[in-house]
Amino acid sequence: MRALKSVLAGVAVLLLAGCGYNKLQSQDETVTAQWSEVVNQYQRRADLIPQLVATVKGFAAQEQAVLLGVAEARAKVGTIQVTPELVNDAEALKKFQAAQGELTQALKSLLVVTENYPELKSDKNFAELQVALEGTENRITTARNRYIEAVQTYNTTVRSFPSNLTAKMFGHKVKANFTVENEAAISRAPTVDFSTK
Numbered sequence: 001m002r003a004l005k006s007v008l009a010g011v012a013v014l015l016l017a018g019c020g021y022n023k024l025q026s027q028d029e030t031v032t033a034q035w036s037e038v039v040n041q042y043q044r045r046a047d048l049i050p051q052l053v054a055t056v057k058g059f060a061a062q063e064q065a066v067l068l069g070v071a072e073a074r075a076k077v078g079t080i081q082v083t084p085e086l087v088n089d090a091e092a093l094k095k096f097q098a099a100q101g102e103l104t105q106a107l108k109s110l111l112v113v114t115e116n117y118p119e120l121k122s123d124k125n126f127a128e129l130q131v132a133l134e135g136t137e138n139r140i141t142t143a144r145n146r147y148i149e150a151v152q153t154y155n156t157t158v159r160s161f162p163s164n165l166t167a168k169m170f171g172h173k174v175k176a177n178f179t180v181e182n183e184a185a186i187s188r189a190p191t192v193d194f195s196t197k
Helices: 002-017 021-059 064-079 084-088 090-114 124-159 163-169 183-187
Strands: none
Touching: 021 064, 021 084, 021 090, 021 124, 021 163, 064 090, 084 090, 090 124, 124 163
C-alpha cells in the first residue's frame, strides 16, 4: 500500500510539473513586460512631438493645417487608456493601433512639409529632434517586434497540448497581436511606370 502511495505521489508530481502552469505565468509576464516597452517608446515619441511642432511652427507658421493635424493626432493617442489589460482586449488594441497609425501619418506629413524649408532643415534644434524621432521610431519597431514574438510564444503555449488544458482551467486565452491596418493595400505590388508622357 505504501509503495502504491509513493508511485501515485510520483505520478502526481510529474503531471503537475508538465502541466505548463509556470510556463504560462512566465510567458504572460513576458508579454506584459514587452507591452510596457512598446508603450514606453510610444510615450517617448509623444513627448518629442510638442518640441518638434514648436520648432517647425517657428519656421513654417503658415503650415497651420499640418501642425494642427499633428497636435490632434497626439491628443487622440492621449485619450486612449493604456493599461496592461489592453493586450487582452483585441478591440481596444485595434483602437490603440489606429490612433498610433494616425499619429505616424501626421508626423510623416509634418516631415514632408519641412522639406520646403531649407532654413528649418539646417536648424540645429530641428535636426536633433528629427534624429531623436527617427531613433524613437526604430525603438518602436524593435519593441513591437519583441512584443509580437512574446505573444506568439504565449499563444503557442496556450494552444498546445497539454498546456492548453491548464490554460483553459486557469482562464488563459490567446492574446491579440499587432496587425497591419491596410494589409490588402500593402500586399499589392506597386506600379512602376518609367514611360515619359
